[in-house]
Amino acid sequence: MKKSKKNELRYNEDDKRTLLEDILDFVKVFVISAIVILLFVNFVAHPVRVDGESMYPTLKDGEFGFTNVGGVLLNGVERGDIVVVTMEEEGQKTHWVKRVIGLPGETVSCVNDVVYINGKVLDETKYIDPDYRQSWIDKIGYFNQVENSDVGDNKRNYNPENENRVIDFKEVTLGDDEYFVMGDNRPKSKDSRYVGPVKKSQIFAKKMLVLLPISDIGVKD
Numbered sequence: 638m639k640k641s642k643k644n645e646l647r648y649n650e651d652d653k654r655t656l657l658e659d660i661l662d663f664v665k666v667f668v669i670s671a672i673v674i675l676l677f678v679n680f681v682a683h684p685v686r687v688d689g690e691s692m693y694p695t696l697k698d699g700e701f702g703f704t705n706v707g708g709v710l711l712n713g714v715e716r717g718d719i720v721v722v723t724m725e726e727e728g729q730k731t732h733w734v735k736r737v738i739g740l741p742g743e744t745v746s747c748v749n750d751v752v753y754i755n756g757k758v759l760d761e762t763k764y765i766d767p768d769y770r771q772s773w774i775d776k777i778g779y780f781n782q783v784e785n786s787d788v789g790d791n792k793r794n795y796n797p798e799n800e801n802r803v804i805d806f807k808e809v810t811l812g813d814d815e816y817f818v819m820g821d822n823r824p825k826s827k828d829s830r831y832v833g834p835v836k837k838s839q840i841f842a843k844k845m846l847v848l849l850p851i852s853d854i855g856v857k858d
Contacts, residue, residue, distance in 0.1 A: 683842050685721060685734065691820030691827065692734055695719070695764060695857055701849040704734075704842040714816060714840055716740055717764060719858055721841045722818060724832075732841065735828050736764065739809075739817030741837075745829075746808035750774075750781050765821055773824055779803050780823050783830050806830040816840065 687700040696719075704721050714720065714737055722733045739745035744755050752759045773780045782803040811817060815834035820826025829835065844858045 683721070685732065685842075685845060687734060690825045691822050692719070692736070693822040693825070694766070694769065695736075695821045696734060696845065696847070697853065699850075700847050700853055702845050702847040704846075705844045706842040708843045709840055714740075714837065714843065717858075718843045719845055720816075720818065720843045721845075722835050723839045723841050724835075733818075733828070734845070735818035735820055735826070737816055738819050738829070739811050739834070741811050741813050741815055743817075744808060744810045745817045747781050747805040747830075750779050750805065752781055777824060781830075782806065809834065814838075 683704050683706050685702060685704045687696045687698055690698055709720075716737055716739075718737045720735060720737055722735055724731050724733050738752065738759070739754060744753075746753045746756075752761070770780050783806045785801055785804045809817065809829075811834050814837050816837065817829045817834050819828040819830060844856060846856050847853050
């Protein structure tokens with residue numbers, strides 16, 4: 638009596654596994670890998686591409702790398718940290734890469750283009766090269782100040798005789814859950830000087846490991 642044909646599909650005579658078993662194993666590996674990647678991206682590190690010149694020369698336009706999500710959860714946020722901030726622009730969420738300047742409860746101000754924290758001059762020489770800062774002042778006359786919103790062709794109250802083109806940004810006292818962030822390249826940065834403080838919940842990650850281009854590889858903080 639002939640043996641009934643086996644309905645299992647096999648790759649060859651020596652293969653003891655069915656095609657279906659291999660497919661299921663592949664699906665399991667794929668699902669587990671996807672979960673690991675999602676956990677890594679959302680709780681350990683998150684890929685970031687620098688878009689624009691607001692953090693130049695610390696971070697350059699087009700640089701790609703990973704930022705530390707877990708660092709915010711484990712170590713909190715400190716002054717001077719490079720952070721990734723979740724913002725909403727025109728109904729869409731975007732990520733800004735900025736530096737923490739002011740902490741909860743502090744008063745941040747600008748007097749004659751100099752940043753003050755609680756009335757004391759903020760030393761930023763650790764992350765802003767004084768020569769680079771001076772190059773902007775020599776070029777456009779300021780570094781930390783902001784454009785005067787009352788100046789422009791479409792401003793009714795603009796009087797060129799008594800209005801300055803740039804002014805010190807408004808003093809702000811931060812709430813218990815607020816941070817003041819700015820880009821290192823102040824004349825090219827849209828930040829808390831224009832949009833106000835950010836909440837702790839908006840700070841997504843901190844620091845950045847640049848991987849590309851290879852010439853810039855390294856941790857930026």
